[in-house]
Amino acid sequence: MNDKEAYLQKLQAKLDEWEADIAALKAKASEANADAQIELNKQIRELESEKNDMKQKYEELKTASGDAWRDLRNGMDSAWDRVSASFKSAVDRFRVSV
DSSP states (O other): OOHHHHHHHHHHHHHHHHHHHHHHHHHHHHHSOHHHHHHHHHHHHHHHHHHHHHHHHHHHHHHOOHHHHHHHHHHHHHHHHHHHHHHHHHHHHHHHHO
């Protein structure tokens, strides 16, 4: 497996993890009181938007060839880290409060 394939596998695993996190938050929202539901649903929409943005970037990276994918990767690492932190924060916060 080359570097690109390994990197793409890592990113796909993270996208799958985020999808599971969103599903868990949706389940929590359905069981929460009205105020918590409003906040959870807002957070879910934001996380879904971020996940969709990252999925689009993943697709761009997937189709990039040669040195272009390395250039894209360098810029994407910080974006993935930021979105990962956002997901972790949301999941941790609602795990405790709901």
